[in-house]
Each structure stands twice: as structure tokens, then as C-alpha cells.
Amino acid sequence: MVIDLHTHSTASDGTDTPEQLVQAAAAAGVDVLAITDHDTTAGWDPAEAALPAGLTLVQGTEFSCAWFGPNRRIGLHLLGYLYDRDDAELREARARLRESRLHRGEAIVNNLIGAGYPITWEQVTDISAGGAVGRPHIGRALVESGVVPDVGAAFADLLSPFSPYYVRNYDQDVFDMIRLVRNAGGVTVFAHPRARRRGQVVADEVIAEMAAVGLDGLEIDHPDLAPEDRADLRVLADQFDLVRTGSSDYHGTNKPIRLAAETTTHDQYEALLSRRNTAVAPIVLTT
Ligand code: AMP
Ligand code: FE
Ligand code: FE
Ligand code: ZN
Numbered sequence: 001m002v003i004d005l006h007t008h009s010t011a012s013d014g015t016d017t018p019e020q021l022v023q024a025a026a027a028a029g030v031d032v033l034a035i036t037d038h039d040t041t042a043g044w045d046p047a048e049a050a051l052p053a054g055l056t057l058v059q060g061t062e063f064s065c066a067w068f069g070p071n072r073r074i075g076l077h078l079l080g081y082l083y084d085r086d087d088a089e090l091r092e093a094r095a096r097l098r099e100s101r102l103h104r105g106e107a108i109v110n111n112l113i114g115a116g117y118p119i120t121w122e123q124v125t126d127i128s129a130g131g132a133v134g135r136p137h138i139g140r141a142l143v144e145s146g147v148v149p150d151v152g153a154a155f156a157d158l159l160s161p162f163s164p165y166y167v168r169n170y171d172q173d174v175f176d177m178i179r180l181v182r183n184a185g186g187v188t189v190f191a192h193p194r195a196r197r198r199g200q201v202v203a204d205e206v207i208a209e210m211a212a213v214g215l216d217g218l219e220i221d222h223p224d225l226a227p228e229d230r231a232d233l234r235v236l237a238d239q240f241d242l243v244r245t246g247s248s249d250y251h252g253t254n255k256p257i258r259l260a261a262e263t264t265t266h267d268q269y270e271a272l273l274s275r276r277n278t279a280v281a282p283i284v285l286t287t
Pocket of ligand 4: 249
């Protein structure tokens, strides 16, 4: 069974519509696909409506979070799966995160415009087209305007967290978010822990604390993780009884990674599902 538990559509910063995403997954031989757009559930219904025969859909969201230490903060992403999307607190959290993405995106664009780069905010919102705004949309505007050859080049320099034009996002406290998703019946997986080129990564003690408040898994097989880090994370997963997932983090043409470039084993997928509160959570959709 081919199981890919982390992908993006045009509901956030992917380039396939949710319909195209499920079709591409079926064509790539995927059996179980999670749609996990940033801070939104907008892709769930269109993906479900277009679900090809034989494909199972797992509804998820990649939440923008941070660990707030004594005198620093480290941004991180938390995957929430199969939670009740009508849960009021989570609804508010998603709306707040998307709202902040708008302001923060505009602030980055204004910084770039101030430095003389020929892009506009309208160009970026045309590209994001109602989806949750992210830096890849700004990257595409920079490509469109001929500033950089591709989105990857924009991330290497102008859009990197080390760039003078960078503005960070408002992020939800990760421990709160784990509790919120859990209360809404869902399960959580720490996305790409130790993805070092995205910025600072949290210490193992933070993962221990996340496990203590109810984290269910670690996304260990991810294109951004080095072999040594994956090996360390496997030890941590054993130690804290966490599920080990693998996923592509597919973004369509915004990134070179292909669907199912990394996958989750069937037993780990089942272990993740078994940790849901099925009295609250939505069902897994199978055709
Ligand atoms: P943001 O959510 O606005 O902070 O932007 C981060 C998003 O950009 C993540 O979803 C990543 O998948 C994406 N991203 C990070 N690095 C790159 C890269 N080198 N090329 C394309 N997309 C990237
Ligand atoms: Fe993304
Ligand atoms: Fe992420
Ligand atoms: Zn992602």
C-alpha cells in the first residue's frame, strides 16, 4: 500500500487544485492520500467530491505553530488529521492563522517593493486566488516579474528567514494546538522535525513535552530530513511511543518533490488511525 500523509493543493500553496491532487495521487499509484493545506480545511470537500475509485482520503491541516521558549521562539508545523472541522476553537485558530498570513505576506511584499523589486501585492493575491497565502505565492510573483528563475531560487535568498525582507508569521503555541486537535477528536504529527534549512529546530526535550501533552507521531521520512536526523528521530519515536510517518509534502510545481516520494508504512498508518477519538472525529473517506 502506498500511503502519503502530507500534500498541498491550491487551498494553500500547492499548484494542483484539490480535484487535480486526488487525480494525480491515483495516477501515481497512491492508495491513501492526506490533503494537508496550511491552516485551512477548504480543500477537503472538493477533494472528496473528486475522489477517484480506490483512493482513500485522510482530511488534515498543517498548522502554523511555534514553541515559545524562555527567551526565544522557534516556528514549527503541526499536522492535524481527522479532527472535527466544526470545533469552534479550532475554527477560530485557523481563521486567525490565515488572517495573519495575509498581513505578513503583504509586509514581506512591501519590504521587497521598498527595495525596488518589481512586484505588487495584487499580483500575489491573484496567484494565491483565495487560498491561504504563503511565501511560495510571493516566489511565483518574483518568477513572473523576472526577478528569479524559479520559486526555489526565491527561497534560497529573498524569501529565506535570513533575508532582510523576511517577516515571520503569527503562530499558535504548539502545545495548545496539540490539545485543540485532540479535543476535536483528531491526531497530531510533528511535521518535518529537524528540517534545518527552514531555520532553527527544537531540542529533543521539546519533543518529549509535546508527547506528554498528547502528540501522536513524528514525520520522520520527509524530503528535508537528513539520514542522521531520521535515525535520531526513530529512537525518540520509540522512546515516547510515537507513530512514525513518511510523506512527500507535495506542493505541485512549487517544489520539485513528487507525490509518494516518501511514504508511511501500513502498520504505522493503522497505529495513527487507532489513536483517534472516533466519537468526535470525521470518518476516513474511501471510495
Ligand atoms: P510560509 O508558510 O509562508 O512561511 O512558507 C513556507 C512554505 O514554503 C512551506 O510550505 C514550504 O513548503 C515552502 N517552501 C519552503 N522552502 C521552499 C523551497 N526551497 N522551494 C519552494 N517552496 C518552499
Ligand atoms: Fe507549503
Ligand atoms: Fe511544513
Ligand atoms: Zn507542508
